[in-house]
Amino acid sequence: MGEKFKAPRGTLDALPADQPIRRAIEDVARRELELAGYGRIDTPAFEDTELFARGVGASTEVVQKQMFTFTDQGGRSLTLRPEATAAICRAYVEHGMHKLPQPVKVWTSGPMFRHERPQAGRYRQFTQVDAEAIGSDSPLVDAEMIALAWDILEGLKVPGARFSVGSLGSVEARAAYLDELREHLRAHESKLSVEVRERIDLNPLRAFDAADEGTQAVMADAPRLLERLEGADAEHFAEVRAGLDALGVSYEVDPTMVRGLDYYTRTVFEVHADGLGAQSQIGGGGRYDGLVEQLGGPPTPAMGWAFGVDRIALAMAGDVEGGRDKATGPGGVFVVADDDEARARALQVVTTLRRGGVRADLDLAGRSQKGQMKQADRSGADAALVLGAGGGASVRDMRSGEQRDVDPDAYVGELTERPLS
Numbered sequence: 001m002g003e004k005f006k007a008p009r010g011t012l013d014a015l016p017a018d019q020p021i022r023r024a025i026e027d028v029a030r031r032e033l034e035l036a037g038y039g040r041i042d043t044p045a046f047e048d049t050e051l052f053a054r055g056v057g058a059s060t061e062v063v064q065k066q067m068f069t070f071t072d073q074g075g076r077s078l079t080l081r082p083e084a085t086a087a088i089c090r091a092y093v094e095h096g097m098h099k100l101p102q103p104v105k106v107w108t109s110g111p112m113f114r115h116e117r118p119q120a121g122r123y124r125q126f127t128q129v130d131a132e133a134i135g136s137d138s139p140l141v142d143a144e145m146i147a148l149a150w151d152i153l154e155g156l157k158v159p160g161a162r163f164s165v166g167s168l169g170s171v172e173a174r175a176a177y178l179d180e181l182r183e184h185l186r187a188h189e190s191k192l193s194v195e196v197r198e199r200i201d202l203n204p205l206r207a208f209d210a211a212d213e214g215t216q217a218v219m220a221d222a223p224r225l226l227e228r229l230e231g232a233d234a235e236h237f238a239e240v241r242a243g244l245d246a247l248g249v250s251y252e253v254d255p256t257m258v259r260g261l262d263y264y265t266r267t268v269f270e271v272h273a274d275g276l277g278a279q280s281q282i283g284g285g286g287r288y289d290g291l292v293e294q295l296g297g298p299p300t301p302a303m304g305w306a307f308g309v310d311r312i313a314l315a316m317a318g319d320v321e322g323g324r325d326k327a328t329g330p331g332g333v334f335v336v337a338d339d340d341e342a343r344a345r346a347l348q349v350v351t352t353l354r355r356g357g358v359r360a361d362l363d364l365a366g367r368s369q370k371g372q373m374k375q376a377d378r379s380g381a382d383a384a385l386v387l388g389a390g391g392g393a394s395v396r397d398m399r400s401g402e403q404r405d406v407d408p409d410a411y412v413g414e415l416t417e418r419p420l421s
C-alpha cells in the first residue's frame with residue numbers, strides 16, 4: 001500500500017455531512033444581500049502581491065507573516081488572496097465602475113488564504129462571505145450594511161452573536177491620535193512587552209490587543225481614539241449609531257476596537273459568537289474611505305464586511321438539523337426495488353423524478369428490500385416508492401409509516417407533472 005496523504009496543515013475538508021449548514025449560511029446571506037441590491041462579483045483566487053502589500057497594509061501581520069506568495073513562470077510575484085476587499089477595489093478601478101450609479105453594491109464568497117498558526121476555528125484556507133458598498137460616504141450605508149449582517153445572523157440563529165461598533169475617525173484625525181498614543185507608550189516603555197515596544201512606531205494601536213499584564217496596565221489609561229473624535233467624524237459616527245438604533249440592531253460601543261487590516265477609516269465593527277474559544281470573531285468590517293484611491297482609482301469612500309463561514313458553521317454545530325431544514329427543504333423520494341427486474345426500472349423512475357425537479361435516490365449496493373427501506377429512512381426522504389415484481393407499486397410515507405398501493409406512472413406523473421419516460 002502506498003503512503004496515505006492528509007489534507008495540508010491548517011486546512012479543512014468540508015464533507016457532505018458538513019454541507020447543509022455551510023449552504024444554509026451562504027443561502028441566507030445571498031438572499032438578504034440580493035434583496036438589498038448587492039450583485040455577485042467573483043475575482044481570482046490570486047492577485048499581484050503588490051495589491052495586498054499596498055491595499056491591506058505593509059505593517060499588518062497579514063502582509064508581514066501570513067501571505068502565501070509564489071513566483072510564476074514569468075517571474076511575477078503572486079499571492080493567494082488573504083481577503084476579498086483589496087481585490088474587489090482593484091476590480092472596481094479596473095472596470096471603471098465609478099461610472100456606474102454609486103454606491104456599487106457587490107458581494108462574493110469563496111476561499112481566502114492566510115498562513116496562520118492553525119487551531120480550532122483558525123485555518124490556512126477558510127471561506128468568507130464578503131459584501132462591499134463602494135462610492136458613498138453616507139452613514140446610511142454603514143447602518144444598512146451592519147443591519148444586513150445582523151439580519152443574516154438573526155436569520156441563521158447563530159448562538160450568542162454579539163455586535164460591537166467603533167470609529168477610527170478620518171486618516172488625519174487618526175494620525176494626530178496615533179502621535180498622542182505613541183507618546184503615552186514611550187512614557188511607559190519599560191512596562192510594555194517586547195513585541196508592543198517594537199511596534200510603537202509601526203502600529204501602536206496593536207497595544208490594545210496585547211495579552212500581557214504589563215501592557216494591559218499601560219493601556220488601561222491610554223488615550224482612546226473614540227474620545228478624540230471631532231467634527232464631521234463624530235457626527236458621522238452619531239448618525240451611524242442613530243441608524244442602527246432605528247433598525248433595531250443591538251450593539252455595544254467598543255472604544256478601543258483594533259482591526260487587523262490597515263485600510264479602515266471611521267466606522268469599524270465586529271461580531272463575536274459563543275462556543276468558539278479564542279477564535280470567537282465570526283465577522284467584521286468597516287469603512288475604508290482611502291483604499292480605492294490608494295489603488296489608483298478616484299477618491300472613493302466605501303464600506304464593507306466579511307464573515308467566516310467555517311467559524312459560523314462551528315458556532316452552529318449543534319444545530320445541524322436546523323441548518324438542513326433551512327438549506328434543503330423537503331426530502332424527496334427513495335425508490336425501493338423488490339427484485340432485479342424492478343431494480344432496472346428503479347433507475348429509470350429516479351431519473352424521471354430528478355428530471356422533473358424532485359429529489360430522488362435509489363439503492364446502488366444490492367441491499368435487501370429491508371436494507372433499502374432502512375436506507376430510505378437514513379436518507380431523510382419523505383416517501384419510499386416500492387416497485388414490486390410485475391409492475392405494481394406502493395408508496396410508504398416515511399413520517400407516518402402509512403403505505404398505499406399506487407400506479408407508478410400516475411404517482412411519478414403527479415409529482416413531476418410529466419409522464420414516465
Ligand code: HAM
Nearest residue numbers: 083085122123126281282283284285286304305306308
Ligand atoms: P477579517 O476580520 O480579517 O476582515 O476577516 C473577516 C472574518 O473572516 C473574521 O471575522 C473571521 O470570521 C474570518 N477569518 C479570518 N481569518 C480566518 C482564519 N484564519 N480562519 C478562519 N476564519 C477566518 C476581512 O477580511 C475584511 N476584508 C472584511 C472587510 C470587508 N472589511 C471591509 N470590507
